[in-house]
Amino acid sequence: MGQLFSDTSNNEDNGDLVSSANKYFLKIKAETKIISQETIHLIELHLKKGNIQGANSVINNALKNIDNAPINIAVTGESGAGKSSFINALRGIGPEDQNAAEVGVTETTMMRTSYQHPKIETLVLWDLPGIGTTNFPPKDYLEKVKFQEYDFFIIVSATRLTKHELDLAKAIRFMKKNYYFVRTKVDNDLQNEMESKPRSFNKAETLQQMRSYSVNTFTQNNMDIPQIFLISNRHLSDYDFPVLMDTLIKDIPNQKRHNLMLSLPNITKAAIDRKNKSMQQYIWLEAFKAGLLATVPVVGMIRDDVEKLKEKLNHYRVLFGVDDESLQVMAKESQVPVEQLRKIIKSPYLLETEKEETLGELFLKYLEKFASANGGLLASGLYFRKTFYLQFLFLDTVTEDAKVLLRETYSKI
Numbered sequence: 263m264g265q266l267f268s269d270t271s272n273n274e275d276n277g278d279l280v281s282s283a284n285k286y287f288l289k290i291k292a293e294t295k296i297i298s299q300e301t302i303h304l305i306e307l308h309l310k311k312g313n314i315q316g317a318n319s320v321i322n323n324a325l326k327n328i329d330n331a332p333i334n335i336a337v338t339g340e341s342g343a344g345k346s347s348f349i350n351a352l353r354g355i356g357p358e359d360q361n362a363a364e365v366g367v368t369e370t371t372m373m374r375t376s377y378q379h380p381k382i383e384t385l386v387l388w389d390l391p392g393i394g395t396t397n398f399p400p401k402d403y404l405e406k407v408k409f410q411e412y413d414f415f416i417i418v419s420a421t422r423l424t425k426h427e428l429d430l431a432k433a434i435r436f437m438k439k440n441y442y443f444v445r446t447k448v449d450n451d452l453q454n455e456m457e458s459k460p461r462s463f464n465k466a467e468t469l470q471q472m473r474s475y476s477v478n479t480f481t482q483n484n485m486d487i488p489q490i491f492l493i494s495n496r497h498l499s500d501y502d503f504p505v506l507m508d509t510l511i512k513d514i515p516n517q518k519r520h521n522l523m524l525s526l527p528n529i530t531k532a533a534i535d536r537k538n539k540s541m542q543q544y545i546w547l548e549a550f551k552a553g554l555l556a557t558v559p560v561v562g563m564i565r566d567d568v569e570k571l572k573e574k575l576n577h578y579r580v581l582f583g584v585d586d587e588s589l590q591v592m593a594k595e596s597q598v599p600v601e602q603l604r605k606i607i608k609s610p611y612l613l614e615t616e617k618e619e620t621l622g623e624l625f626l627k628y629l630e631k632f633a634s635a636n637g638g639l640l641a642s643g644l645y646f647r648k649t650f651y652l653q654f655l656f657l658d659t660v661t662e663d664a665k666v667l668l669r670e671t672y673s674k675i
Contacts (some may be wrong), residue, residue: 286546291627293512294536296520296543297324321551327517328544331384333525334411338390339418339427344446347495348418349387351503353379354527354583356595363389374407381580382525393426400426400433413514415441421451423479426461432485440513442489445476448501449494469501497528499672507533520544524581528664537582538661545657549650571649572613575656579609582660584667586610596671605664606670612656 269478287302295302301324306314335352337345346363350356357365363377379385398406408557409415415434419426434441442594451472456463473490480487489509491502498504507526514522523540526533579585583592594601604610 267413290539290543294519294523294539295516296328296540298516301516310507312412318551321547323550324517325544325547328520329384331515331517331521332384333385333514333518333522334388334413335386336388336390336407336409336412336415336535338407338415339392340420340424341392343392343418343420344495345389345392345418348416348444348493349377349389350499351495351527352387352525353377354525355380356591359591362406365471370553379525382521384521385525393430400429401436403430404433404437409437409439412439413518414510415439416444418444418446420445420447423476428479428483429486431488434459440507441672442491442506443476444491444493444506445472446493446495448472448492449647493562498527504530504533511536528668531665531668534582534661534668538657541578541581545650545653568613571656574653575609575613576662578656578660579663582664584609584660584663589667592667592671596672603667603670606666609656609659609663612642612659 284306292299301320304320306318308314308320339345339350346365347357349360349363350365353362355362357363361377361380363375374391375389377387377389378386388407393400393403417431417434419427431441431443442668448469452465452468455468456465470493472492476490477487491509493501493503495508511519511523520540520543522535526537527532528537576585580588589600589603592598593603
């Protein structure tokens with residue numbers, strides 16, 4: 263084990279440090295990076311000059327931006343199109359949960375309504391009144407609902423695109439904002455088609471017809487064709503909801519990407535893995551800020567470290583939906599006893615004891631795995647403090663727990 267450690271604090275050659283930073287960031291796809299390329303270049307520039315403090319300062323500011331950057335998503339469309347259900351789906355809550363957007367309510371007001379994400383405080387979804395329920399032309403409508411405050415718009419439609427929705431899309435583009443077109447209730451449309459044409463029904467062809475209709479409508483109105491997403495608010499992993507999430511993550515600015523990724527419901531293994539990769543970046547940046555050049559002691563864990571580790575583990579459990587409250591909700595929806603769900607996950611028991619030996623064993627066990635998977639970092643003399651290795655262990659464990667729960671409950675929900 264000793265060969266894994268060396269004291270690089272007196273190393274005047276920063277080539278290894280720059281090389282490792284380059285390798286790390288190159289491994290991350292551009293559309294999933296949580297800091298901008300400009301920030302990465304600035305970090306590397308400081309490292310080349312041997313200015314470790316300067317690099318850490320840049321990372322510290324980047325982390326603050328990630329934590330504090332507001333994300334405001336506007337959801338609009340005709341009344342009855344399923345906006346409220348869609349907002350609840352994005353927030354990962356059911357229609358009967360506390361603070362859920364009320365479903366099936368007729369719009370009678372011009373007031374917009376905000377819904378904060380239950381786990382990501384900086385993320386707010388805005389339910390805008392359907393433009394068809396107002397007497398305002400699209401441009402005035404956008405000004406009334408304060409269009410400049412939103413990162414992007416999602417126009418929700420249940421069936422046919424109306425003139426109101428098309429005019430609104432034009433106005434949003436004119437205001438130089440992005441919008442995404444979502445057709446909801448796809449499952450209802452498929453069911454109706456199957457019942458009316460039981461012998462000739464073809465699911466793939468019907469979905470293509472729905473998409474083609476929307477494309478043709480935009481074309482006939484001399485409009486650029488946006489990305490069109492066919493979804494069911496009741497069956498999120500089916501149809502285009504995962505594709506919509508990938509698109510939003512890719513299009514949003516880097517500093518807002520991390521919290522948007524963490525906000526998404528655990529509807530597929532890919533969604534869970536995406537959260538894991540984003541948290542890996544965040545932990546790595548935190549570790550760098552804390553000082554990567556310190557030698558990592560094999561033994562010893564102070565009480566403050568233990569308390570902070572507990573906080574981190576609980577935080578990850580909440581973000582990945584494997585905390586006690588999430589288990590209760592999952593048990594109710596899937597009709598699987600909560601005790602059964604607790605038995606199949608591991609994260610609640612990682613820090614059952616405060617014994618230093620137990621934490622040390624965890625650390626050494628995971629360090630071998632980490633060194634094997636991330637040899638590039640370790641080989642070049644970059645060493646995280648012990649607590650950061652354990653955070654990676656916590657992250658891997660809650661990620662696997664989330665996947666296990668998805669397998670156990672998906673077919674029953």
